[in-house]
C-alpha cells in the first residue's frame with residue numbers, strides 16, 4: 001500500500017524586504033518601520049514547533065521566512081538547533097541565497113526552495129515584481145555546483161492556464177528540480193485577489209496529473225484549504241506524494257484534521273504520522289521557555305480532543 005504524509009512549513013518570521021508579491025498578505029499591510037529583528041518568532045517557539053513536528057511524524061517541508069529576515073549567523077544557529085531536533089537535513093525557503101550563504105548552510109540543508117509561484121512570463125512579472133525568475137535559476141546553478149537539491153513552489157489560480165504547463169515542464173527539466181509544492185490560491189484580504197473565485201478542483205487535479213505524468217520521480221506536495229479538503233484524495237490519486245498547508249497545531253484533531261486522514265484512506269494511502277492523536281513528549285531536557293511554549297502548544301492541541 002502506498003503511503004502519504006503531512007508536511008509542515010515552519011515559518012520563522014513575518015518580515016520580508018520585498019513586500020510586493022500581489023497575492024501575499026504582506027503586500028496588503030502598510031508597515032511603517034519593518035524590522036527583521038523584531039518581526040520574527042522567538043527561537044523557543046520555532047524549536048517547540050520542530051519538536052511537535054517530529055513527535056507527530058510530520059515532515060518539515062522547509063524552514064520558511066521572508067527575504068532578508070535573518071542574518072547569516074542567526075540563521076545558521078537556528079538551522080543547527082532545528083536539525084538537531086529533527087534528526088535530518090532541512091530544506092530552506094528564505095529567498096535568494098548567494099554562494100557564500102549556501103556553503104555556510106550546506107551542512108544543515110538538503111536543498112533550497114525557489115518561490116517560482118507563477119510560471120506565466122508576463123503575469124509573473126506583474127505578480128512578483130521583485131523576485132525575477134533568473135535570480136532563482138542563478139541560485140539553482142550554484143546548488144548544482146554545491147550538490148544541493150532544488151525545490152519550487154507554484155500557486156495555482158493566479159490567472160495561469162493549463163497551456164502554461166509546458167513552461168513549468170521546461171523549467172523543472174532545465175533546473176533538475178526534485179520537489180514541487182502546489183498551493184491553491186488563498187485570496188488574502190486587501191490584495192487584488194481578495195474577491196477571486198476559488199479555482200475548480202478539476203483544474204487543480206489536472207496540473208498535478210500532468211506533472212506526475214511528465215515526471216514520475218518528482219516529489220509532489222499539495223496544499224489545499226479548509227474549504228476544499230475533499231479534493232485531497234483526488235490530488236493524491238493524480239499523483240501527489242504528500243499534503244501541506246494545513247494549520248495542524250491550531251486545528252489538531254478537529255473535523256478538518258480527521259478529514260485529511262480520511263482523504264488519505266479514500267485514496268488508498270497509509271497515512272504516516274498523525275493529525276489526531278496527541279503525542280507524548282518528554283520535556284525534562286528542555287529549557288524553561290521552550291518547555292512553557294511547547295506545553296502551551298500541546299494544551300491547544302489537546303483542547304480539541306473529542
Ligand code: SF4
Pocket residue numbers: 016017018019020021024025026027065066067115131
Ligand atoms: S517574497 Fe514571499 S514573503 Fe515576500 S512579499 Fe513575496 S510572497 Fe510575500
